Amino acid sequence: MSGTEDVAGSAVPLNTREELRAIRRAMAEGKNPLVSTDVPRWEDEVGVSRIINRRVLELEPLPTPAQVLSELFMPRGAQETVAYSRDEIRACLYGQDDRLIVIVGPCSVHDPRAALDYASRLAALRDELGDRLMIVMRVYFEKPRTTIGWKGLINDPDIDGTHNITKGLLLARRILLGVLDKGLPAATEFLEPTSPQYLSDAISWGAIGARNTESQIHRQLASGLSMPVGFKNATDGSVKPAINGCYAAAQRHTFFGIDHRGRACSVETLGNPDCHVVLRGSIHGPNYDARSVAAAMAAIREEMSSDSAACHGVIIDCSHGNSGKDEHRQAEVVREISARIADGEQGISGVMMESFIVGGNQPAAPVDRLVYGQSITDRCLSWSDTEVLLRELADAVSARRWR
Secondary structure, eight states: TTTOOOOHHHHHHOHHHHHHHHHHHHTTTTOOOHHSOOOOHHHHHOOOOEEEEEEEEOOOOOOOHHHHHTOOOOOOOOHHHHHHHHHHHHHHHHHHSSOOOEEEEEEOOOOOHHHHHHHHHHHHHHHHHTEEEEEEEEOOOOOOOSSOOOTTTTTTSSSSSOOOOOOOOHHHHHHHHHHTTTOEEEEEEESSTTTHHGGGGOSSSEEOOOTOOOOOOOOHHHHHHOEEEEEEOOOTOOOOOHHHHHHHHTTTTTEEOOOOOOOOOOOOOOOOOEEEEOOOTTBBBBOOSHHHHHHHHHHHHHHSSSSSTTTTTTEEESSSGGTOOHHHHHHHHHHHHHHHTTTOOOSSEEEEEESSSSEEEOOOGGGGSSSSSSSSSOBOOOOHHHHHHEEEEEEHHHHHHOO
16 A cells, blocks of 8 residues: 555554644644644635635545454454354344344444453353353443543544544454454444445444434445344334334445445445344433333334244343443343243344453443453443343343243
């Protein structure tokens, strides 16, 4: 790549490094770099009026998806893990496999070493419990914020406000490859409409979050994803937007996007029939109880085709509104659901759990100032509690089989 570093570097033309430093100095001083520096603007170079982009700085070109995927390529074994686990998840969603889907892991990944440490522990349990649980690791890199805050490893990998997105994208892909190397499938929430081009080949299950379940952009995105996708109920507890999301994502769509070379293009999708509803509670309280599950399933079956994944069952998010983001209450929720599964309750295809090595959470800060293996976003179950709960869920599936 003439004039640039390779994909693992900054991907910024060498002759703009000083210009970038000048822009960042101005920003650090609280100035508007668009008017306080003499850095050339592309509008001047091509003869376009400076009336546009008065609040936009185009600081750093990203490597193209093709560059990233070719240099951080997925080995054949990892490809087989992704392809096979996607089929396993589909089989569970459609009732062809009676195992319980369990999507478990950190609320968000901030430390690659801790994430892969957690993956090693989870992989051992997956080997032990895989005949009853379809275990998928949460590997979340993008965090939607109600107002402001740390937006995840891709947006700010150094957790210091420098927002080195190139570094974050590459780091995220390396972590996913590390998780797959341990034989674990990965789950993530898709937030930015461009990031899937860099990461989605390594994902076995995707989520559309509560804040985006009504977003046309995210429904279109889900319609083209190659894995099952869960739509969460809205933050006010309404399940209807998630059902609408499943229905819309099952259809074909055409929309703006980028291709593998990073070029703007028209994207056409075939529709994703494997979308389903995730019950995550709300600002008003939980919705994991048997009555809420039954009501959700009734509403889904009124709208969706009887042969859809959504009509077979829901996934219950045991964190967020269903536990008030309290890890101790989250453990109680998992145990309540385990008991209901053991009793033969229908309509529950899987559960989600937020879990890390150390329980609870801590304020965000650069990694060298943090407690190792503890969340910097939502409170998580400890690893020791997670082991116990996963075994209880496996026992519940065994009891349901005997029934």
